[in-house]
Amino acid sequence: MTQPDQAGPDPGSAVGVVPEERVAVTPVGPAAAPATVRQVRGSREALYFALRNKKLLAGLTVVLLFLVVAVVGPLLADHGPNDYVGPPAQRPSSQYWFGTTTFGQDVLAQFLYGVRATFLVGILGGGLAALIGMLVGFTAGYRGGVVDEALNMFTNIVLVIPTLAVLLIIAAYLRVRGVLVEALFIGFTSWPWAARAIRAQTFSLRSREFVDLARLSGVGARKIIFKEIAPNMSSYLVMTFILLFGGAILIAATLDFIGLGPTEGTSLGLMMNNAKLWGALQLGMWWWFIPPGLGITSIVGSLYIMNVGLDEVFNPRLRAM
């Protein structure tokens, strides 16, 4: 008895069975189909489309470039970011590629260390937010009922807290703050939207029949969440993390810029803050504030473009095929 290589139904007929012989990978991400989901050739297909998606490739390239800078850059710098090394307010030259600040600090060194700090805060802060968001979102979405109501209320409260005011209070108490504190703060305050989104996806996946089947197999709730539900949302979770990462960087830059950032070390936002404080704009010292500004914009912008590209990869309906 011969086995057909594709034993699904035909692309348009039959009672309620979803067409299968269309363009491969079916949505598992944010716009998941309400009916049957089928990842035909799964990761291989996703990879095929990933490698051909311009947005994803472009965004990824830029981010990876900056990542290399973050890791390797400070090792190549001759001096620390805040060392007074050269003549003040110098234009970019062959000696100081990014010029110097009003105090004679090497802007390039600051930039290199700044990118590293930025990435750190992004990963730590974004990662923490993602973790909390997943915890709250999965639990609320899977359990439903009273637990869901309670977690919802908690989420709403955190959402509504005026983070800036809280930060001001924290800043008043913690005279000396590092990147870690900033990352923790961002992590603890930016998770609500992720929790909401994950909860919604979990809700819809939870009522799927393969989850019922897992319950009928005696599988416990936690195992179901991690082995049945989360893998089906993997693209969604990846994109959520990317957005949280980018968001964390942006928030950190904003906080740094208004002076609520770390009191030691440097970051791109702090560079811009200092540049503003010391009148770089008025004095025409463009080399002080344009590199960090461009840096932040490029990193965050590329992350968002990557995200759009990923969405197209995971959700075949968005592909221009």
Added chain:
Amino acid sequence: MSRVSLRVANLRVHYRTLRGDVKALDGATFTVGDGEIMGLAGESGSGKSTLGKSLIRLDGRMRHVEGSVELDGKELPIWDSARMNTFRFREVSIIPQYAMSAMNPTRRIGRMVAELVESRGVGFGTVRPELERRLDLVQLSRDVLDSYPIELSGGMKQRMVMVISTLMNPSLLVADEITSALDVSTQKAVAETLVSFRDRGYVKSTIVITHDVSLVYQIADTIMVMYAGKLAEKAPTDVLVAAPRHPYTNLLISSLPEVGVRFSEKRLTGIPGSRPSRLQPPVGCRFRDRCPLAFEKCVEEPPFVEVERDHFVACWKAY
């Protein structure tokens, strides 16, 4: 049947996919007469939905490879979506599968119909009286025009879509699985409505696509059975059900449980094996691997010929 209304010749429609062309419909030649209701029966993957949709050219992934369709003597440009626009809704109309969900949920139904007919160049005011008459015919209150789709039940929505699709009195109506998502009692009402449309002259010929042979047995004049993209048999309804000539039809009909047939008394058998791949279909008769009557000649594809009046079969054993 009197005049021939629809004439299809050697129609081949494939779907483009990453793995190659899916040969969903691979050579269909048949006619439908004026006032005839033809049931198009087959299992999933038989190509029946593709055939139905290709007559109105609605699906962008379909690729017309070969063949012609002639309606009322005029050739339908089914390969050209833009040119088909003049024919759609007026001469050829379709009630698509899942039509119930096809109505815009944010529009009142009356407004949706108005937009639809006006996009075809017909004023809503001119069709409104006829529309209301037809709503009465299908036992829908005229208030549905002011309702949103969500306020109607499944059966009501289906009947509404049927009225809309036949508003311009098309020559050909393609009804794609219009009863599959409905309850048994609503199925009967919808099926009878379809017949009443034909009886009142709102449509000339109808093609009812379904997987449920017993349903088309009730309402169709002829039934055409498809298998794996090819036509297997076409005959008047009573003849097909009582004395099918194609082994597939025979096996299919005998595998259908009926009220009155019990497992303990008579064990029905299905058809062993499974459908052939439509990416690389086998040479010769596609039913060969599962056919109890297969012999050497079956590696050659049997033509779809008329073995007795109005009865066509594609099987070497049936000639």
Added chain:
Amino acid sequence: MLELGRISKVYKVGAFGGKDLTAVRDVSFDVQAGEVVSLIGESGSGKSTIGKMILRLSPVTNGVITLDGVDISTFKRKQLKDYYRNVQGVFQDPFSCYNPIFKADRVIGMIKDEYFPEVSGPEWSGKVDASLEAVRLDPSQVLNKYPHQLSGGQLQRLLIARALLLDIKLLVADEIISMLDASTRIDVLNLLGDLKARGLGVLFITHDLSLGNYISEKTVILRRGRVVEMGVTDRVFGSPLHPYTKSLLASVPQLHKKWEQVEVELAAQGAGLSGRCVYHERYPSAGKAPGGDGGPPTLAEAEDGHFVACFRLDGDGTC
């Protein structure tokens, strides 16, 4: 073996959970070992809800479900796991029961992890092969494949094989046939028939009367959450009492009888019943809503093993 005692399910709907939606009302029936019971109802009848309640996927609002006399709502984690050794379910859409990103036989692996962790590899393979054979699947063709590589019929049978690994007493089959092709339907049905010969009890939930009639010993007809008629299949289909059952039988498209013919037959059969309500003849004191606490039962025994509810169809109608 399995007994439902006056089961009800009430959902809270509306903006703040203000309104009540009663999906199942006062349903009682039982399933014995080696017996197939069909639970027949259209959409909205509550049949799937009953299936879910039996499988403990949804809590019961009122009433008791017992397995061999033990109330299943009392089970906590470990007891629930044991319960699933005795009762399993198979659902309608075979493709959605499988997690699409994993291989199909993972469902079997899950059973091993949860219920047979100490069983050695070769011994487990032996068990799996025996199970697959019982459902007439070839292990080499279904193991190690992704769900999309298998057909609907194979997936359904794999799910049944999975259930058999646990040596269950009761299988809840919720519309397991409706998404299969006609040619594979009968094979899965026959499989259920064979399994019942091994002592398995099956609750066959369906909307298709012909399937229920084919396979089951007892039939329960559900309408809007209530049982309207119940009894030995031959009697329920052969001489239906309740008007709803009759209307269902009249609407089912049959393959060798047209609708008009069926209607005539049913009318002739039911001639003696017009204007009567069998239930109220047995329980003349029962009010409009029978079945309250302390009142008469919801169903009257019209003949041995054949129960029927009040003939009234709607809330305030007459019977």
